[in-house]
Amino acid sequence: MTNQEPPKKRITQVDLFLDAEELEKVERSVMDRWLTEGPNAAKLAELIRDYTKTKHVVFAPNGTLGLFLGLLGLDLPRGSEILIPAFTFYGSAMSAVFAGLKPVFVDCYPDTYNIDVEDLERKITPATRAIMPVHIYGQMCDIERVMDVANRHGLAVIEDAAQAFGVHFNGKHAGTFGNVGVFSFFSDKSITMGEGSALFTQDDALFERLKLLRNQGRPNSGTFIHPEHGMNFRITDLQAGMGLVQFGKLDRIRSRRNELWRLYASELAGVGDIKLMQVHPSSDVIPFRVAFTTAHKADLEAFMREENIETRGFFYPMHLQPKLKSDPPVSLPVSEKLSETGLCLPVHHHISDDDARRVAATIRTFFANR
Ligand SMILES: Cc1ncc(COP(=O)(O)O)c(C=O)c1O
Incomplete structure (x- = not known):
């Protein structure tokens, strides 16, 4: 045993x-x-x-x-x-x-x-x-x-x-x-x-x-x-x-995803170098992902995986795609940086408040151990 x-x-x-x-x-x-x-x-x-x-x-x-x-x-x-x-x-x-x-x-x-x-x-x-x-x-x-x-x-x-x-x-x-x-x-x-x-x-x-x-x-x-x-x-x-x-179900989906978004935002405020996606003041939002950037993306992703939490990276920019890149190559620095530093947290109807708190606590532990 x-x-x-x-x-x-x-x-x-x-x-x-x-x-x-x-x-x-x-x-x-x-x-x-x-x-x-x-x-x-x-x-x-x-x-x-x-x-x-x-x-x-x-x-x-x-x-x-x-x-x-x-x-x-x-x-x-x-x-x-x-x-x-x-x-x-x-x-x-x-x-x-x-x-x-x-x-x-x-x-x-x-x-x-x-x-x-x-x-x-x-x-x-x-x-x-x-x-x-x-x-x-x-x-x-x-x-x-x-x-x-x-x-x-x-x-x-x-x-x-x-x-x-x-x-x-x-x-x-x-x-x-x-x-x-x-x-x-x-x-x-x-x-x-x-x-x-x-x-x-x-x-x-x-x-x-x-x-x-x-x-x-x-x-x-x-x-x-x-x-x-x-x-x-x-x-x-x-x-x-x-x-x-x-x-x-749209109204329930909207309100639950927004609740989770607010919960993540308060739990992750000031943690490490995390910057959550900002919402344009004229737009409302039904969070499709809870997205943020950090310079420690790869290590954090691996740490979350060990803790049985799935994250997802950001898009790989179109101008760098094998079949779309131009010659000479163009540089679009913000899209490139987002792809290098962006990570998404789960936001769906089967995430409880406790789940979201566990996700946030895991991220806090990661940064506390650095
Ligand atoms: C921004 C964006 N455009 C287009 C699509 C393509 O939609 P579909 O997967 O239904 O073909 C997606 C799907 O993820 C998307 O996120």
């Missing part, structure tokens, strides 16, 4: 807030024999329109394809430049590449991690046609200033709001500022359908075009005459049923 302590409970980075309600809804679709996009999707679109005040909603199979569909809808000239923050998920940049555009990367602010509007304006050239601002980690970028730049230079805007469902800037919902806004409902997003995406637009003509593009170039299914080119970007009603239940 040894006196070894039992392993500590594992605290995972991501967990799903699912229960019998989602299961019942999916079962209902099966029993009703309605699997492809149908009544659940129509109801979900209606609820989303009412809640976000967007004029139009269409769905897509995931956020990456949602961005791709949005760019096809904007019909930008092939080879034209689109400005994208370097600090984002790979899917943002890939949607542009596959739409035949040239991504040009922009640095971000060190405190909010969102697109640096001065750098954005500096990167505009005669070939620039669009901007893809990204709303990072559950808050919005300074979208009003981005829109001001876009309007002054005549550029289209596609908001990558993959991580920002339920989030507002000066009271206006993410994804309703640009020509088109795109959300993700992937498993780690605040509300999820497993995979899935919603596109918002306020523009009637663009809405009509998106509907054709996503449904094989025809206004309705069941006809074999296709007036336009189009693909299949439909979702299933199984997904949409799950989305309906998740949408009903």
Whole structure:
């Protein structure tokens, strides 16, 4: 017999807030024999329109394809430049590449991690046609200033709001500022359908075009005459049923994640060299990650792993990605530094206050031992 302590409970980075309600809804679709996009999707679109005040909603199979569909809808000239923050998920940049555009990367602010509007304006050239601002980690970028730049230079805007469902800037919902806004409902997003995406637009003509593009170039299914080119970007009603239940949980998700955020912030105040992400004063937040920077990232990450706590690093910047880096290389120092120093703590519905306190106490122990 040894006196070894039992392993500590594992605290995972991501967990799903699912229960019998989602299961019942999916079962209902099966029993009703309605699997492809149908009544659940129509109801979900209606609820989303009412809640976000967007004029139009269409769905897509995931956020990456949602961005791709949005760019096809904007019909930008092939080879034209689109400005994208370097600090984002790979899917943002890939949607542009596959739409035949040239991504040009922009640095971000060190405190909010969102697109640096001065750098954005500096990167505009005669070939620039669009901007893809990204709303990072559950808050919005300074979208009003981005829109001001876009309007002054005549550029289209596609908001990558993959991580920002339920989030507002000066009271206006993410994804309703640009020509088109795109959300993700992937498993780690605040509300999820497993995979899935919603596109918002306020523009009637663009809405009509998106509907054709996503449904094989025809206004309705069941006809074999296709007036336009189009693909299949439909979702299933199984997904949409799950989305309906998740949408009903949004307020609980928002308040719990904000409680956890505040708890972490008070427990970690003044600890080591930790700097928590700051939120722009005009944005509200549904924390997608509790993100911070420290010069001791690698050691802290290893220490947390030994304590059975999962952390996650930040994005690797787009301008350094093997298939995206330019020759000569560009330098975007803030995005690079964030990638080197950033770490995320778990924030989801199965983290109790005690779990969050244990995470914070582990971080305090790490710094106390240095
Ligand atoms: C900022 C951002 N853009 C795009 C995507 C792509 O969304 P999806 O995973 O649904 O394709 C993600 C997903 O994590 C994201 O975080």
